[in-house]
Amino acid sequence: MAKRIPNSQDLLAQFGERMLEVLEELSSYGADPEGGVTRLLYTESWLQAQRALISKMQQLGLESAFDAVGNVFGKLSGSQIALKPVLTGSHVDTVKNGGKYDGAYGVVASMMALGYLKAAYGEPKRTLEAVSFCEEEGSRFPLAYWGSGHVTGARSLAQAAELADPAGVTLLEAMRQAGFNAAGLGEHPAKREQIGAYIELHIEQGSVLTYRHKQIGVVTAIVGQIRLTVHVTGSSNHAGTTPMTMRRDALAGAAEMVTLTEQMALEAGEPLVATVGRLEVRRGTSNVVPGDVTFTLDIRHTDEPEMRTFCVRLLTKLEEIALRRGLTIETVENLHASPVAMHEGISAAIEAACEAVSFPSMRLPSGAGHDAQLFGPICPSAMIFVPSVAGISHSPAEFTEAGDLVAGFQTLVHVLYQFGYGGEADEII
Ligand code: HGY
Numbered sequence: 001m002a003k004r005i006p007n008s009q010d011l012l013a014q015f016g017e018r019m020l021e022v023l024e025e026l027s028s029y030g031a032d033p034e035g036g037v038t039r040l041l042y043t044e045s046w047l048q049a050q051r052a053l054i055s056k057m058q059q060l061g062l063e064s065a066f067d068a069v070g071n072v073f074g075k076l077s078g079s080q081i082a083l084k085p086v087l088t089g090s091h092v093d094t095v096k097n098g099g100k101y102d103g104a105y106g107v108v109a110s111m112m113a114l115g116y117l118k119a120a121y122g123e124p125k126r127t128l129e130a131v132s133f134c135e136e137e138g139s140r141f142p143l144a145y146w147g148s149g150h151v152t153g154a155r156s157l158a159q160a161a162e163l164a165d166p167a168g169v170t171l172l173e174a175m176r177q178a179g180f181n182a183a184g185l186g187e188h189p190a191k192r193e194q195i196g197a198y199i200e201l202h203i204e205q206g207s208v209l210t211y212r213h214k215q216i217g218v219v220t221a222i223v224g225q226i227r228l229t230v231h232v233t234g235s236s237n238h239a240g241t242t243p244m245t246m247r248r249d250a251l252a253g254a255a256e257m258v259t260l261t262e263q264m265a266l267e268a269g270e271p272l273v274a275t276v277g278r279l280e281v282r283r284g285t286s287n288v289v290p291g292d293v294t295f296t297l298d299i300r301h302t303d304e305p306e307m308r309t310f311c312v313r314l315l316t317k318l319e320e321i322a323l324r325r326g327l328t329i330e331t332v333e334n335l336h337a338s339p340v341a342m343h344e345g346i347s348a349a350i351e352a353a354c355e356a357v358s359f360p361s362m363r364l365p366s367g368a369g370h371d372a373q374l375f376g377p378i379c380p381s382a383m384i385f386v387p388s389v390a391g392i393s394h395s396p397a398e399f400t401e402a403g404d405l406v407a408g409f410q411t412l413v414h415v416l417y418q419f420g421y422g423g424e425a426d427e428i429i
Pocket residue numbers: 136137367368369370
């Protein structure tokens with residue numbers, strides 16, 4: 001049974017309340033008039049949010065600064081420098097019109113947890129670092145995990161020059177415009193070595209915890225995902241004078257491909273999911289037969305070979321549709337993240353913490369991708385979930401009850417205490 005950390009309930013409650021306030025404040029950066037939050041990598045609202053986080057981390061007594069690509073760290077230095085630091089955090093960017101909790105909750109709770117531990121217990125033995133990763137979603141550029149990917153070495157600046165957003169701005173230009181000119185610092189200017197562990201607190205973005213009446217989720221594994229862009233070309237032509245039998249209609253072809261994607265995913269059955277989230281018709285006009293369509297594919301599975309096999313089968317079928325319709329099809333893989341199991345030792349410590357503070361918990365897999373997916377292959381990594389009301393996320397309707405947000409915060413505090421101040425954690429990592 002984990003020792004219940006000697007803490008001042010009042011102080012812990014105050015930091016929990018402050019966490020809720022800061023979460024609200026953070027959601028004002030990129031707030032959309034039509035609801036939700038849009039905070040895309042290297043945009044003005046993104047920069048203001050990261051700067052605000054640095055200032056708040058410094059007010060909490062953490063050493064805080066940007067790294068070379070725009071991640072923000074808040075460090076609580078430990079006395080025993082031989083002990084590898086434990087990182088805890090999440091991502092500050094959002095999807096378009098996203099919710100105010102996805103990513104932001106883990107960032108704010110992590111920094112408030114370190115603030116509380118410093119106030120209640122002073123200098124830890126082991127360095128603890130809160131982190132706000134600059135980008136995880138892949139909402140602006142066709143790439144994801146730009147922040148944690150740099151810290152773990154999975155991303156390099158070479159990728160920045162060729163990737164462009166829908167307005168044609170390259171990732172490298174966007175970096176420079178936001179003040180991150182990492183030229184001359186090598187390909188991996190933000191890579192960190194010697195990380196002891198990574199712990200991420202996040203909303204579940206599903207409805208399992210709610211359905212099972214649990215307050216805390218201990219994540220067993222994070223789903224793998226393959227993201228692709230599919231470009232279908234036919235021939236634009238006059239909508240009035242081109243007989244139906246003489247068309248090479250890229251949109252009609254893409255529509256058949258989208259429907260087949262859904263059908264094949266349904267036939268494959270759970271846990272496989274496949275989604276077409278964006279479809280664009282170039283030069284789309286009501287009286288023109290479409291000749292150029294691009295759409296995205298997002299394929300996920302907990303098993304790597306199953307995910308790959310489905311992807312190959314699907315792309316083969318899409319090519320058959322293109323051939324039959326006289327279209328050409330080009331697919332580009334933008335992201336391939338393998339499924340990653342979470343660390344058993346840390347997960348057990350999270351469960352023990354829940355037991356010590358009487359939060360009902362359960363183990364469950366994550367259908368969403370997370371920064372912990374990038375850390376899992378390089379250091380012990382674990383995730384803590386709190387419930388999402390009605391399982392809604394990536395939407396302005398995303399919501400988590402304050403009591404659950406505080407429960408997740410207190411669970412994180414408890415676990416970080418053990419890694420920072422306790423002794424038993426040293427055997428875990
Ligand atoms: O797409 C995801 O799974 C995550 O929210 N980035």
